[in-house]
Amino acid sequence: MTGRLRTAILLLLPLLEACSAKSPAAATNPSAGVSRTADGKPDLSGIWEMKKDRPCPPGGCTDNQVVNQFFDIGAGLSGGLPYQPWAKQLVQQRMELNGKDDPSSRCIPGGLVKLHTNPFRRKIIQSPGILVILFERDATYRQIYTDGRPLPSEVDLTSFNGVSAGTWDGDTLVVQSVGFKQGDTEKDGAWLDRNGSPLTGAAKITERFRRVDHGNLEVTLTVDDPKAYTAPWTIKLNQVLVTDGQELLDYNCTENEQDAVHLVGK
Amino acid sequence: MTLRLLCNFVYSFALLLLMAPPSLAHHSFAAEYDANKPVTLKGMIARVEWTNPHIRFYIDVKNPGGKTARWEISGPSVNALARNGAKKDSLKIGETVTVEGFLAREVKNLANMKTVKSADGKILLDRIGDQQ
Numbered sequence: 001m002t003g004r005l006r007t008a009i010l011l012l013l014p015l016l017e018a019c020s021a022k023s024p025a026a027a028t029n030p031s032a033g034v035s036r037t038a039d040g041k042p043d044l045s046g047i048w049e050m051k052k053d054r055p056c057p058p059g060g061c062t063d064n065q066v067v068n069q070f071f072d073i074g075a076g077l078s079g080g081l082p083y084q085p086w087a088k089q090l091v092q093q094r095m096e097l098n099g100k101d102d103p104s105s106r107c108i109p110g111g112l113v114k115l116h117t118n119p120f121r122r123k124i125i126q127s128p129g130i131l132v133i134l135f136e137r138d139a140t141y142r143q144i145y146t147d148g149r150p151l152p153s154e155v156d157l158t159s160f161n162g163v164s165a166g167t168w169d170g171d172t173l174v175v176q177s178v179g180f181k182q183g184d185t186e187k188d189g190a191w192l193d194r195n196g197s198p199l200t201g202a203a204k205i206t207e208r209f210r211r212v213d214h215g216n217l218e219v220t221l222t223v224d225d226p227k228a229y230t231a232p233w234t235i236k237l238n239q240v241l242v243t244d245g246q247e248l249l250d251y252n253c254t255e256n257e258q259d260a261v262h263l264v265g266k
Numbered sequence: 267m268t269l270r271l272l273c274n275f276v277y278s279f280a281l282l283l284l285m286a287p288p289s290l291a292h293h294s295f296a297a298e299y300d301a302n303k304p305v306t307l308k309g310m311i312a313r314v315e316w317t318n319p320h321i322r323f324y325i326d327v328k329n330p331g332g333k334t335a336r337w338e339i340s341g342p343s344v345n346a347l348a349r350n351g352a353k354k355d356s357l358k359i360g361e362t363v364t365v366e367g368f369l370a371r372e373v374k375n376l377a378n379m380k381t382v383k384s385a386d387g388k389i390l391l392d393r394i395g396d397q398q
Contacts, residue, residue: 066291100297107292107319118291120345136345137291194294249345253292256317259340263297264372 032214034171037126042171042211045126047248050117051216051238069237070117073193082230087198090187094196097265102191106260107253109138109160111190112177112205116219116237123248131166131173136251144175155179158201160190173209180205186227200227215241291343292319299378303369307337307377310362316354318343323357325365337375339365339382342393356390357382363390 037043050067074081083091094101104110110118120136129147134140144164151165155178162177182189182201190199203225210218217239224232295301309325321341326334341347347356357363364383370376382391 070291098296099294102294104291105293105297120291244349246349249348251318251343251345253319255319256315256322257292257319258322259293259298259320262370262373262376263293265297266371 034211034214037128039128041126041168041173043126044124044131044173044209044211044217046217047121047123047242048217048239049121049242050119051240053238066119067117069193069235070114070119071194073113073117073195073197073235074233077233077235081197081233083197084228084230086186087228090198091196094191099194099196100263100265102194102196104191104253105263107138107257109140111160111180111192111199112142112162113190113192113199113221113223115140115142115161116221116239117193120251121242121248134248136248138253139250144173146173151176151178158182162205169208171210175207175209177205177207178203189228192223198228199223200225202227215243217241290320295378298370299368300371301368304380305365305367305369305377307339307365307367308362309337309365311357311359312336314357314359316344318345321347325363335375337365337377339367339377339379341379341382341391347391350392352391361385 035043050070052065052067054066054068068075072080104114115122115133115135115137118137122136123134125132125134129145131144131146133142133144135142140161142161142164144166146166146168148167149165152163155163158179158181160181163179164175164177166173166175168174180190180199180201180203182199186200187198189201189203191197192199203223206222206224208220210220212218219237219239220234221237222232222234223229307325307327309327311323312326313324315322320343323339323341325337325339327337328334342350362385364385365377365379366381366383367377367379370378379391380393381389383389
């Protein structure tokens with residue numbers, strides 16, 4: 001994406017936001033108040049999906065209607081992501097090959113950040129002491145402990161989603177996660193987006209979950225990964241409550257994966 | 267200019283800006299298919315795999331010389347299709363369909379579908395509103 005194009009889109013965002021805002025008469029149930037759990041905390045439970053911000057072109061989408069952050073996790077950040085030089089070079093190489101080496105192509109789990117941006121649904125189940133998120137994508141899960149246990153100082157068995165612990169800051173659930181899986185080198189960690197923005201095993205991710213109203217969940221996500229980025233960076237991931245009554249559906253990538261051998265890049 | 271007209275203008279301009287190459291959630295569209303090579307195929311459905319990460323079906327297409335070639339067509343995920351109203355029996359073996367889509371970059375007789383229509387023009391599957 002060129003700099004001019006990025007600037008034009010950034011300038012348009014406030015207008016699009018204003019245009020998409022519901023009139024007072026239309027803002028009924030989805031924006032109603034937030035219920036609370038027995039311990040008085042805002043209840044984040046529900047089935048959620050990313051708020052779509054990438055409109056289909058005239059005639060309809062030729063493909064997925066995914067969010068811009070799916071392609072570029074730093075979309076909307078002025079100046080883009082603060083890559084370390086090696087990471088910037090790596091992302092350029094990955095983009096030149098149209099993301100053909102994205103581990104997701106081989107059904108490798110995408111990790112915590114991609115679980116937010118992928119177009120599949122997720123279900124939050126909140127209970128005192130723990131918040132569980134079930135994901136359609138690969139039928140996987142996250143466990144966020146809110147029972148006061150600290151994050152481990154060292155994680156022996158690293159994982160795609162890391163180890164998470166949450167505390168409440170007023171009505172915002174603050175979740176910190178460490179222990180992300182990385183291969184032999186810093187280049188062999190998770191891809192945060194289709195462009196191939198890297199995450200290393202040194203990363204610490206902070207998510208701030210805030211249910212803005214009944215129908216909207218705002219996740220403010222900060223990645224602190226000094227090996228891959230020159231400074232921590234923060235983005236907002238907006239999710240909307242699913243109200244069509246459909247439950248989660250299994251999606252297992254390995255069921256009939258046949259594309260990986262056909263990916264040639266360009 | 268009313269607010270509605272202004273908003274329509276803003277949407278239209280944004281759509282033009284955001285007409286990025288497509289991409290699949292499972293893998294990169296552009297790494298496998300060529301968005302600059304649209305294709306229309308008419309053939310009889312020989313086999314259907316209603317599976318994730320993408321449905322696949324196979325059609326027998328008669329070429330101008332009269333010979334039949336089998337094409338593999340890849341589509342959206344089962345999840346996306348289910349939420350778009352499609353069902354497992356939306357495609358029936360033996361039915362003649364017209365597929366609009368895009369050719370694979372290298373693999374012969376492989377395409378990614380955009381729409382599938384029955385012989386009378388009814389849309390059986392499409393990506394409009396597709397999510398995955």
